[in-house]
Amino acid sequence: MLSMFSDFSVKRVVVVGLGYVGVPVACSLADAGFEVVGIDVIQSKIDMINKGESPIKGKEPGLDELLKKVHKAGRLKATDDYSVCEGAYAVLIMVETPVDRDNVPRYEALKSAVTSVGENLKKGTLVVIESTIAPRTTTDIVQPILEHKSGLKGGEDFYLVHCPERVAVGVLLKNLKELDRIIGGINEASAKKAKELYKNIVKGKLYLTDSITAEAVKTAENTYRDTQIAFANELAYLCEELGIDVFEVQKLVNTSPGRQMLLPGAGVGGHCLPKDPWLLLYGSGKTFQPKLIPTSRHINDSMPHHMVSLAEEALTQSKISPHGAKVAVMGYAFVEDSDDVRNTPALPIIDHFRRRGIEVVIHDPFVKGVEGIGLTKNLNDAVGGADCAIFVTAHSRYKNLKLKNLLQKMRTPIIIDGRNLFDRKKCIKEGFVYKGVGKKH
Ligand SMILES: NC(=O)c1ccc[n+]([C@@H]2O[C@H](COP(=O)([O-])OP(=O)(O)OC[C@H]3O[C@@H](n4cnc5c(N)ncnc54)[C@H](O)[C@@H]3O)[C@@H](O)[C@H]2O)c1
Incomplete structure (x- = not known):
């Protein structure tokens, strides 16, 4: 496996986990001149990369082209064989790190990847954890596994850092290149070593710190956003009660200096x-009981259920019995113009109606083949004969929908707008029953 590449003078970097993070990172490093080997446990992803095809669908500007380019140049290969880590300049791990139903981290993928890296680790290699992890994971979980499996000492024989990723779906390459990064070393030498690597692909500033601080920064920046969204969602509930439009409120709040309210x-x-x-x-x-953060999570988790309540109110108002009713869920990806369906708010909505025996058709222009979901890319199939169209995702395609066409195709003209896609007054004027998150009902 070490002979995957012919030129041994070029530094080899191994990227473990070829997902939304791993693919752009691997391509960027290959484009910067490294010989990159991607490792994954999914054979279809390995095959695609080795054919020069991106396993990521949806709009990702520049990614398909970059992958083709580095593949053609012979600088990016993929495998499931961890022996490529032997003697690598750097090994970057970016596997999934979910939590379970009790919100406990599930580190099976991380531990498995770290174990395999440890078994093939040689002196002098830089190991980077890019996956998002709970504070202390690098020092309390990753480092002991690497040391145990390799017989080497972290910070002395090999370098170890947590360099959390800041990419977002839809702008993966742009974010990777432009955003500042935090590099948290288990010691200063590790952080400095990682800076040398990242300056090849990151134009933003590289801030050096310790690994626990880096872990806290990454999880805190997303928590900050989550709580801000929760505020917007709570205000949406309040505005519905007041009979006013939260989007108008949000726009006007943001005219006050220093206010950057997000959207519900x-x-x-x-x-x-x-x-x-x-x-x-x-x-x-x-030593303390966190309150704001768990509450924010619960508010945000309540939103799909609120969408269901709005839909049920509208169906009752239109005298539609659940028996024989058809609901169209518009958008299955969690974010606009993407194929990423992880933790999609569409799912609790779909589950609810299916549990009630209501026919649910799901439309998404980007998502394909999710097992057991029953999904169409054909808009007419989704809204044709539907009694309620529930807009969950702000795909560009929906923003340009013609209300008149929708009206003609639906059996009962009900719109539930979860993304402020439509003008409430216009919808009502056209003859729709319209209910939107944060709008007057
Ligand atoms: N998606 C994002 O926008 C984003 C942004 C910032 C940070 N992150 C973090 O980065 C990490 C990766 O996220 P992602 O979105 O790329 O996940 P992903 O699920 O798209 O990709 C993870 C990949 O790792 C592979 N994998 C799992 N176990 C493996 C193993 N033992 N060996 C080799 N490969 C293995 C999986 O098959 C998968 O292809 C997570 O911790 C996430 O929280 C993600």
């Missing part, structure tokens, strides 16, 4: 925001 919506999804607050809090509570 149908729910918070993705691999990061719904779990990073729990990672931040993991192991806390010994």
Whole structure:
């Protein structure tokens, strides 16, 4: 496996986990001149990369082209064989780090990857954890496994840092290149070593700190966003009660200096925001009881259920019996113009109606083939004969929908707007029953 590349003078970097983070990182490092080997446990991803194809669908500007370019140049390969870590300049780990139903971190993927890296680790290699992890994970979990498996000493024989990733789906390459990064070393030498690597692909500032601080920074920045969204969602509930429009309120709040209120919506999804607050809090509570962060999580988790309530109110108002009713869920990805469905707020909505025996058709222009979900890319199939169209995702396609066409195709003209896609007054004028998050009902 070490002979994957012919030129041994070029530094080899191994990227473990070829997902939304791993693919752009691997491509960027390869484009910067490194010989990059990606490792994954999913054979189809390995095959795609080795054919020069990106396993990530949805709009990711520049990624397909970059992957083709570095593949053609022979600087990016993929495998499931960890022996490529032997003698590598750096090994970057970016596998998934979810939490379970009790909000406890599930580190199976991380521990498995770290174990395999440890078994193949040689002196002088830099190991980077890019996955988002709870404070103390680098020193309390990762370092002991690496040391145990390799027989080497962290900070002396090998370098170890946590350099959390800040990319977002839809702007993966742009964020990777432009955003500042935090590099948290288990010691100063490790942090400095990692800076040498990252300055090849990051134009933003590189801030050096310790690994626990870096872990806290990453989980805190997403927690901060989650609590801000929770504020917007709570205000949406309040505005509905007041009979005013939260989006108008938000716009006007932001005319006050220093206010940057976010938007409310149908729910918070993705691999990061719904779990990073729990990672931040993991192991806390010994000397204080966190209140704001868990409450914010619960408010955001309530939004899909609120969408369901709005839909049920509208169906009752339109005298539609659940028996024989058809609901169209518009958007399955958690974020606009993406194929990322992780923790999508669409799922609790779909589950609810299916449990009630109501026919649910799901439309998404980007997502394909989610097992057992029953999804169409054909808009007419979704809204045709529907009694209620529930807009969960702000895909660009929906923003340009013609209300008249929608009206003609639906059996009952009900719009539930979870993303402020439509003008309430216009919808009502066209003959729709319209209910939107944070709007007058
Ligand atoms: N998606 C984002 O926008 C984003 C942003 C910032 C940080 N993060 C963090 O980065 C990490 C990765 O996120 P992602 O979105 O890329 O996840 P992902 O699920 O898209 O990718 C993870 C990849 O790791 C692979 N994998 C799992 N176990 C493995 C093993 N033992 N060996 C090799 N490969 C293995 C999986 O098959 C998968 O392809 C997470 O900790 C996440 O919280 C993600």
